[in-house]
Amino acid sequence: MLYMFLLYADPNVPPAPNLMEAHFAVAEEARRRNAYVTSEAIGGTGNATTVRVRDGEALVTDGPFAETKEVLGGFYILDCTDLDEALEYAAEIPDSSHGAVEVRPVMHVPDWDYAIPGERRPFS
Numbered sequence: 001m002l003y004m005f006l007l008y009a010d011p012n013v014p015p016a017p018n019l020m021e022a023h024f025a026v027a028e029e030a031r032r033r034n035a036y037v038t039s040e041a042i043g044g045t046g047n048a049t050t051v052r053v054r055d056g057e058a059l060v061t062d063g064p065f066a067e068t069k070e071v072l073g074g075f076y077i078l079d080c081t082d083l084d085e086a087l088e089y090a091a092e093i094p095d096s097s098h099g100a101v102e103v104r105p106v107m108h109v110p111d112w113d114y115a116i117p118g119e120r121r122p123f124s
Contacts, residue, residue: 002037002106003086004077008070009099011044022094030078030089041074070099077106 009015016022023039030036045063052059076093080086083103090101 001080001082002077003080003083003089004075004104004106005086005090005093006072006102006104007074007076007093007095007099008102009073009095010069011071013098016094016098019094026089026092026094027076029092030076035078035080035085035089037077037079039074039076042072044073045071073099 027036027039048063050061050063052061073095076089078086078089080089083105086103090096090103093101095101
């Protein structure tokens with residue numbers, strides 16, 4: 001089953017010196033266990049734009065949707081056997097030690113044209 005790991009960090013706290021090496025290790029372990037699907041870092045809140053459509057009109061504002069102490073900085077999508085395995089990965093992701101890692105199952109939408117090739121564990 002696919003799980004998304006949303007990585008949150010406090011933008012006022014400098015990243016650990018070995019942060020990227022720790023991320024590379026998590027991704028390599030997930031690849032070794034045939035669980036890795038994808039991961040990316042995303043731009044900071046200074047580069048964010050929020051769009052809301054109200055009464056048919058698009059309202060565009062700079063910045064994230066809501067002010068929070070921790071900001072979304074990246075994500076992983078991993079193919080895990082169950083939530084327990086997903087939580088094990090979450091604890092290995094370096095952001096969990098200085099920020100937070102939110103774990104959510106990826107929903108299966110019937111008839112959606114998924115771009116991820118290959119066999120995946122069944123959705124439950």
